[in-house]
Amino acid sequence: DAGVTQSPTHLIKTRGQQVTLRCSPKSGHDTVSWYQQALGQGPQFIFQYYEEEERQRGNFPDRFSGHQFPNYSSELNVNALLLGDSALYLCASSLGTRDQPQHFGDGTRLSIL
């Protein structure tokens, strides 16, 4: 039973570039949430996708966008990268109903130079 998988594991970009991160949810899960975790802090909610639509969004600018595909996998896109975007980006999946626990992948470590 595959858990949440994310790719790539590490990524280095420069300011102004664009990046796409990918996530495959745990088998049987249909909801994907994305989080940003800065060093030494807890995860901060970016947005959540359900039925291929953004269901809720945290306090992140429009440079952060996403997509969910019919197979429930998801992408996180970040445009015009800033140094402050350097962080661990975590994907979490869950099943439909909103109070279900979220299961996390190991994240993508994004470094901006």
Add this chain to the structure above:
Amino acid sequence: GQQLNQSPQSMFIQEGEDVSMNCTSSSIFNTWLWYKQDPGEGPVLLIALYKAGELTSNGRLTAQFGITRKDSFLNISASIPSDVGIYFCAGLDNYGQNFVFGPGTRLSVLP
């Protein structure tokens, strides 16, 4: 927005000791989760709590959902070296749509 506070921020204990950590908020949360994160990995779910007053165990771990719905605690009994890591609490937000995470408690276990 809703925020969670965790205490202590970090703690050092001897192997075999019991550990207690707290999560508090000024807002009511309807679901509480406890996660553990090891370096280079994503958070791993330890315990989920759904009802005020609920007490749930998972092996050496015990967590409780506070009666006021504004707090939760996690206890670890007879700590072992692999308990080392960062423990996060998370509460389901007001809209019932997503989880707010605390800043974490860093646990170190001395042999």
